[in-house]
Amino acid sequence: MDASKAQSLRARRNDRDTAPQPDHSITDNDDHHDRLSRQFGAVSPDVHSHSADSVITLALFILAAALRFYRISFPDQVVFDEVHFGKFAAYYLRREFHFDVHPPLAKLINAFGGYLAGFDGHFKFDQIGDKYLENNVPYVGMRALPAIIGSLQVPLIYAIMRQSGYAPVIGVFSAALLLFDNAHIAQDRLILLDAPLILFMMLSLYSYIRFYKLRYNEFTAQWWAWLVATGVNLALTMSCKMVGLFTFMTIGTAVAWDLWKLLDIRRGLQIEHVARHFFARFFALILLPFGVYLFWFWVHFAILIRSGPGDVFMSSQFQQTLTGNPMLSNARDIQYFDTVTIAHKNTKALLHSHVERYPLKYDDGRISSQGQQVTAYPHNDTNNVWQIVPTKSIPDDDAKARTVQHKDTIRLLHVNTNSYLLTHDVASPLMATNEEFTTLAANDTSRYDDTLFELFLDEADGPDKTVKSQASWFRLVHKNTRVCMWTHSEPLPDWGFNQQEVNGNKNAMDKTCLWYVNELTPSPDSPDLDERLKPLPPRKVVKMSFLKKWLELQLQMLQQNAGLTQSHPYATGPINWPFLLQGISFWTKDEGQHQIYMIGNLVSWWGTILSISIFVGVLGADLLARRRGIYPIPSAVRNRLHHSTGFFVVAWACHYLPFFLMSRQLFIHHYLPAHVCACLVAGGVLNFVASETIQFPISHPGPLLTPKHFRPRMDNVVPKQARAVMGVLVAAMVVCFWWLSPLTYGTPGLTTAEVHARRLLPSWTLHFAK
Template identity: 55%
Template sequence: MSLARKRKTGGEASTLPHSISRTTSDDEKRRLPRPRPPPTSHSETLISLSTALALTTLAFVVRFYRIGHPDQVVFDEVHFGAFAGQYLRREYYFDVHPPFAKLLNALGAWLVGFKGDFGFDNIGDSYTTANVPYVGMRSFCAVMGSVTVPVVYAIMRESGYPVVIAAFSALLVLFDNGHVTQTRLILLDAALVLFMSLSLLCYIKFHQQRYREFSKTWWFWLICTGLSLACTLGCKMVGVLTFATVGVAVLWDLWGILDIKKNPEISYFYRHFAYRALGLILIPFLTYLAFFWVHFKILIYSGPGDSFMSPAFQETLQGNQLLLNAQEIRYYDTVTLKHKDTKQYLHSHLEAYPLRYEDGRISSQGQQVTCYPHNDTNNHWQILPTKEIPDSGRGRVVRHNDIIQLRHINSDTLLLTHDVASPLMPTNQEFTTVVPEDEERHNDTLFQLNLIDAHSGEPWRSLSGHFKLIHVPTKVLLWTHAKALPEWAFGQQEVNGNKNMQDRTTAWFVEDIIEDGQGMDFKNRTGHVEPKVVKKRNFFKKFFELQILMLQHNAGLTAEHPYASNPIEWPFCLSGISFWTDGDTQQQIYMIGNLIGWWITAVSVSVYVGIVLAEQLARRRGIEPLEEGIRNRLYRNTGYFFGAWAFHYFPFFLMARQRFLHHYLPAHLAASLIAGSILNFVLVEEVNYPVSVAGLNTRLRPAVRARMSKVALGVVGVLALVTIGMFLWEAPLTYGIT
């Protein structure tokens, strides 16, 4: 048999699971001391630490250079600076991202003396005029962005790569214009990328303890991994992609532990599974919950985010209008009804639907029912009972699941829907009105009042009582959508009957009570002023309501944006984002990656895929082109980095929401790790040191000695220089200088 066909034994240079000899029992293997690499010299340690210090210093210099320019609101500081102020004012806001990174920004703002008295209303608003300590606020983010660089270096060193290779991967992040732009402003990405990289590092450190399972150090790094993952998800929802990266590595690890040839006792697998579930699922979940607990504890006052939340949620906020002004609604009250999403009033006027629509369909020619954005007497509707009610008292209160009629005041007609197609949507029913004397149409005027999240018999309230109006005979819901009707309806918004009972956009509320049905003062119908006490609500109800809304609104960010881009463009840096411009000085901050650096990472990812495919083809023909240790590193260590890149990149192809270049930054960091690994594969000569432990031939963990030739050093040096040169060439756009 040729040497090419012989399987090499004993080479494992990876951070991911591997076994030692199968000839020894599982109990014996677990009792063995952990194999140790040849001792690291003092000079090598000093060089590595000095390199890390130099990279960290450079990262701080690059990110803090002219951090006070411009002294104006830049890009999304409009949002995230404002959120910091709302934390300090304790006013409730709504955002599609979890709160952890915003809490960190608020902490930074508080530490530098910001009082929350600046609104961040528009890009270009002056910080200096308003005496905002914006430099300190930006600096808090810049520190996190700077610390990311030595973390990248540590990932590579802990994975066993030489100092020069590890420094090169760190340099790709250090001198990346995109990372610098995004991490020196009051934004979320500095925290997101930092905790994403910490998650990768902590899992590597955890896996290094595989020979010391269940030890204190093993537990320490397991919990650190879980906490880092929770912090990543707490910054942005895309942190779930980091969970996926580590999750696949954990499953691979558990799959190896499950092998009966390695571990005959299934209880041993159960123990590993349970401890990982505790450290990587339960602890992160509790930590994630804690971020929202703090969020709710701070934001106790009514604020700009109230309207996104349910009435029950809003009534937990001090000063909320629902809490202060919500009134019970009684039969014969005249009210205005408003659609929750489009914020338009239910409206009707004397004009009728045309006989024939543009597509040839025939209408009922009934009175038009539409939605109108302005307050108008044609928005007034009276609530009529369909059962006997008392002359006075609380027996006249309208309640959940009551059957009602709605009378249009100005035309003295009753709201009706029937099996006639609506003007704009042939699948939905037309809404119109009918005179009360038409007894044959009585049933078509009956609607069931369904209060959202209500209990049986709960009273209907203005403002707080979000409801759905269900037509009794046909079970369709009163609904409107943003599309306007033609000129014959004065361009007003269409109202029709929606057949989808689960549609969340069918919610309405009573904005105002115009007149009491008995001529009483409806604001004081009980004869005394009731105290308005802030209501309590279960934390988990608030938590899950906010989670659902965050996901819905995130998915709903589909509007076109001039600087939105497609994921296919990102690895090649084909477009960027304009953050700020000054027409007078011709200065601009334009977020775009380091073109050389991004192309190096893109090529490295492609080369990695090519190497793996070529190696697999060779093995299919019985040829083993790679020594076992190199192959293990390529598949397990570089494969770990490749998984991080893939999980942080490909899911964006499935998202319909707006996508921007900065969404690629976590994937770019992973690609920088791949770039270093591929350079190591191509340029560095591996020297493996077998270690004999109790007669077992095994290999070291990834900390494998490696020599770099002068040619290899020269190649890495040239790539580093051209990357730095491109950074300097793009620097005017990064720092907004001329």
């Protein structure tokens, strides 16, 4: 382009299109505004000091509480996942150990609510629809705590927007997107985990914004206070659910970007100074949160000191730390020639055999050995009894020498049919890749080697390697073929009486290959028979270090969480969530056609996803325009859009996109944290569309500022036309909320025609719609 054309092009640009000059101090426009503020003695406003903000905050809380507490006593029955989380609260109050894939904090909060309400843990929340009033459960008080926590989220979203420099009307609009959302209300008024999770997530965002605004007052007491508050809130978020990691990702992304800017040589900071910033954040945002996270597990273990339903997920050493665990009261040394029943750790089915044989030919055409069937059976039966036979010389008068030890080679004699357990290179009935298990007559010595099994204890690190009833988990590995005895829950056909198949698993280290001795009958020839028949004396619980217990539980949580892959009629993929293609049926009652269907407010959810789309579109168009030397957005407005609204978009992406990588069972309520972030995005985008102004300065001036750049102070002015549009949008949200409210509250009951009218999308699976 020649000089005359370039001059002509520049002449057509107005002030708005003028390209900004490079800033060698690498500061954003908020820096300029703060310097101006310092130059003229202005004080950066603390938005929460204004009485109007206080009134709005209080009003939002009252409205949110009113919507969440409305008829909170209905229904007086167990609803949806109250089956699980109400049950966990009861276990805490009874101090019985239980297992769950989630960290303990939110469950402890529910238990605390039950304690305050006077609940003693007697009710077990067994099934959806179980009656609360008939069982004297103070369920209203238990539901009240998450409802209060959920109510706090609405004024907090307003506070986040105000601290981020948006006008009160924009803050109210973002808050309204959450205030009138049916999905959040339905979730918050039940004994569930999401209300504290989302509150702590929002507090993390709020704390970090307050910290970032103090960046010109580094290492002051207030700077440290908000940095530490960010770390503590991050820890509390993750202590509720593992998805709190997504909040760590959000703050971590912002911190990494901030440190990257500090590292720039043009900032003029010494590397030692940058290192101070790094280690301050490392302490407050990694070490401190880890300590807080560990603390709630310490509380968890300190409360749950009694044996409970969660024992079976833990190691035998862990179980023996619990009062009343069967491993403490029933653990006896096993000796050769004792008769035992052997149970599978995962399915609890007992090793079983009977005279019936495998069919010669299976339905798929494969051929069996036609040997005696070996199965797993969940009920007591004389065909569950086996005798442990040695393969080496055993002294008659030395009880210790007769005990079964880790790595012993043994044989198992089925008592009723007088035949030895055997496996061989023949495919099992249900799995062609696994070996068939059968038996061999005791008087047949021709295949002796095929009846030999090595016994490996799962936990053989300690000095005592004796196999004990109830307390020892072990693997039985075939001496010749090296397969491990295994069973699974799929039943055999009718010819196997629908019992579980037992076969040889080639992966001998599979964690589901573990068995234990369930019942023990000492051999009449035992040299210490009289002593073994006496009742066992009470035993003290075994000590186990906190970190070892925590690590074992943490690994189990991750493993079990990844294993939640079963199908569910209301499970949905992440792609469906922002568009509300399907909800979840929480509860139904045929009489009166009542139902609670968890579904969001269409105006709120569709509006927020539209806002994210607009942000992406504006960002892309701006980048393309700037590539061509055109600057359509004022630099101050552009920076606020990128730094503030962009931060909210990152938060939304971090809380939503990772679900696409998960193979576990997912539901629409997993989107609720991301929806809150989307409400923040909607406010930022609306402000960008509606106003050409921003509020600044919003950061606190400090000693690091120098008066190099001056800009006049600006207020964020939202035109009346934009306020009118916002009013219409909020009114539409209110109408949608009111229309769907019978599905949110479960009352009043609706006729079939009324239910059908509320089925706003054909994919919604409402009850009583036909």
